[in-house]
Amino acid sequence: MPDKTPDQPRIAGVSFSLYPMCDNFVDLILSAIKKVDSSKVWMKTDRVSTIVRGRIPHIFDVTQAAFLEIAKTGEHVVYSATFSVGCPGDTEGHAYMDADEKTLNRELIEAVDQNLSAKFALYPMGGGNYMDPIYEQIEAMKDHGVDVELTHYETMLEGAAHNIFNGLQSVLQAMEDAGSSHTVMAVTLSANSPSA
């Protein structure tokens, strides 16, 4: 079965974790996960992170909503995620690709006004000219109203959560639309940091 046809996008996925820096971290995580509607994604938590797989809009929607549910408490919380599309051997869970594009958690997300400090890195795998799409996507991030600053190994972002998530989702979608065979994107988002 081919991974991609003109009518069917490829399955995308993310290994993500939420790190609330407070004593009641377990309650905050469980309560956030419970409030989020994850019925359009494949989801599994292991000892280190949670894997969420499905269509690109849904994996962003679900993880963004869970993160903002914790961020809105005012506690310092970090969202750490590795997105992947086209990873060789990644096939399980294709059923979720029949879901339509309508995201399920916009209400939760839009209720939270949150500034973030962030870093992201793009890893286009398997090609020799991989730096060109990286620089293009760093430039494209600026169109989303996000402050962009180059630093070692990653790109630093500063701005509203909605803008940063929109920008990151656009980066992954743009790589996919451009025909990248295997794209990895690493993201760290920090809310309510005392060092901000």
Next chain:
Amino acid sequence: MPDKTPDQPRIAGVSFSLYPMCDNFVDLILSAIKKVDSSKVWMKTDRVSTIVRGRIPHIFDVTQAAFLEIAKTGEHVVYSATFSVGCPGDTEGHAYMDADEKTLNRELIEAVDQNLSAKFALYPMGGGNYMDPIYEQIEAMKDHGVDVELTHYETMLEGAAHNIFNGLQSVLQAMEDAGSSHTVMAVTLSANSPSA
């Protein structure tokens, strides 16, 4: 100036963060950083993470020691890191490459007996056969007494902190010895997790 000569290894670096899941996270981080001898690395903290750059043994030594200083308190703490060697444009800080290989924090590290759940992913950039070295290095990890389990997008590890850090350092060194032009390795280490 060439990045690499037969006598001089290339500068390696890591963008890393420590996430203690407790109310006194700031004190734990500051106190750990203070105890660690980082005189053989270039180090800079920004709003999202800390960049540590220098020779491979030292970037592992410094970050491992800081992590274990927090882990030994018994609090749940996560070490999240992206290692990089050969990133185009990465030149600043070459002075630290004159340091010898003697690591400075072995005493701190060896005093802590800690089990970890972990994930790692290797991203050899710029080449078409990038999956081969990934599978080789996943196999090599087993030689370090670490339990290895395949999962989506990353490889799960379980074992003693010393074994896991030795394994990860060996992976990065092996990629460098094999002549990889640009290697990225993402690592998440979890200590004292209530879900373990």
